Amino acid sequence: MKYRNFINENIKVSILGFGCMRFPLYDPNNNGSIDKEKSFEMLKYAFDSGVNYFDTAYTYHDGQSEVFVGESIKKLGRDKLYLATKMPLWLCKEYSDYENIFEEQLKKLQTEYIDFYLAHSIGENSYRKMVENNIFDFFDKERKSGRIKYVGFSFHDNLELFKEIVDSYNWDFCQIQLNYMDENYQAGVEGLRYAKSKGLSVIVMEPVKGGFLSDGPKEVKDYFIDLNKEYSMAQWALKWVYNFEEVSLALSGMSNLDQVKENIKIASEAEANSLNFKELENINKVKDFFNSKTKIACTSCEYCLPCPEGVQIPSVFSKYNNAVIYDRKERYKKEYLSLIEEKKDASLCVECGQCESICPQALNIIDTLKEANNYFIKEKP
Template sequence: MHYRNFTKDNLKVSALGFGCMRFPILNNDSSKIDEEKAIEMIRYAVDNGVNYIDTAYPYHQGNSELLVGKALKDGYRKKVYLATKLPSWLINSYEDFDKYLDEQLEKLDTEYIDFYLLHTLNKKYWDNLKALNVSKFVDEAKRSGKIKYIGFSFHDNLDVFKEIIDYYDWDFCQIQLNYIDRNYQAGEEGLRYAYNKGISVVIMEPIKGGKLSNPSDEIKSIWELSEIKRTPSEWALRWVLNHKEVSLLLSGMGELEQVKENIKTVSDAKPGHLSKSEIQLIDRVTKIYQEKIKVGCTGCEYCLPCPEKVSIPNIFQIYNDSYVFGTEDNSRSRYKHYIEKGIDASKCVECGNCEAMCPQNIDIRSQLKEAHKKLWM
């Protein structure tokens, strides 16, 4: 394992963090964690150098924090930095801040949280938290010793990211980044922006929720051109860790073998370790994925809110995934939930409001029709 500096205090964190949202489960029920296997995985990771454990209030329907608390008994709590997240969408009053923090401390069976994040910030949640004086809460929580460092995880466009970064003296932040999503949400530009402000950056979705682990034969043939043979997952992790601006990446590991493989991968994945030819190989793979994209939607959400509640960016993501990753059955299953909620493309009345706001100049109305044909017809 190698370690990188984290926060302005230059804490040493493992390049691999353990994301606690994809534990092995029982009876196909995400709320029922296989505790024996999950605890074995966490402790194996810690015993082999991982010292950053990341969970959150809603993971495994509220049971991830409880499991992590159990896994960190027997002296393991002192060996790690523990991160969890405030459920931003549940905060309706100032009192809610302490209510949820205290509940999380109890569930985790700990006196303090090393790294506390405002979870899944977008403009809507951020504006609400600001109005409720979240900075005052953070300052008081730090003074009381309940949390040591403060950050946020992010899901919105680059402009909103920069606004949040500039608002407060953050210790760190967490963004989505992988070799396909270089310009998605905060993206590489956001990564550099935070780094240049002295804010440490944690990366989530380095393998895009596992999608980059199962490539097509076309992409497999490109990976085979490398003199050094690596798994698709390893290529994805190494691309992220090649960035000097990255402090660590999170991997939501579901079995012990994944833990072992990822620990081995990051052991020598230091900034700048990839050769020029290896970077060119990854760029070739990126280009193939991007050429399969049907709609050039970046998920900026300028098109929202739709007056008919059509979930435009999410529909385009599902639509693109069906082509890029060949996940037709999965995409149709996901889209079915949108139909059940009444937020699918068929609800579009072609008012055109979205197209007037789209910075990518996408013909949204016609593309929604094509997406509906693909995903439902």
């Protein structure tokens, strides 16, 4: 297992972190029904192979991940690993919620302290609300008490906001989405380097884009086979992330033992700045192939919002693009149906043209909204 510096030179973390959000289940329709025997086998194999960073959250597996992880790290040895969990900002209406949820987490995890504690999934609204609720005072208090060793945040919003948040507090680390298809998405590579320049350690989540980059058509697979037929697509996705020296570790939400073994193999070999010209070139060709299937070049800048009719235009386009690019229509159809329930879907467009008049990309929004709705629904239910 390879290790990199984290926070400071006294902490060495495995470059593979175990994301505890996709454990195998007894009942596929019950996300809280963790198969503890299979899941512990995975955790122990990872631990015995050198993985020392385990990441959970209050809401993972319907609240059961923290319970199971608490039971498991007690068996593995609490002082032999690093534990990370997160504050669910969307459940916090006032300062006392931070205190109450944190106390609950300590009990569920059967620990007296958390090594790495994150404000979970910060976006524009949740950031403003947590500042208003004085979350930084909570962090300062628990840091001083020793019950939180290091403070960070996980992020899902635009680059400008990311930089503002980085500069807003004495953070130790941050967690961003990054993979070879998302170089310029959310914080992206620029955010990675900005955070590092400000002294933050950086954790990468979704290095395989939620599994989307673990499989592909023959054209894509051939690019990777040409490099090394022994490596899977998922392993190449991890190698791309590990190539950045600014990355301390990559989290992977593994759901079976084979995935654990596959990821550990790469995490035992990968080095920063190790990909050669041909490897980077072929990965860019894969990226170009996927991008060539993009239906509309929406950057999610949100200049088109609010739509007078309530259509969530960037969200519609994101689901349409991902469904086509990665051949995941059924998955994104379910998400599109949720937009219909929320009365934010493309069928509500009345072709007023406001969005097209202000779109900085000059996109054909109206016609593509029709295409997206027809692709998922054919007609409004």
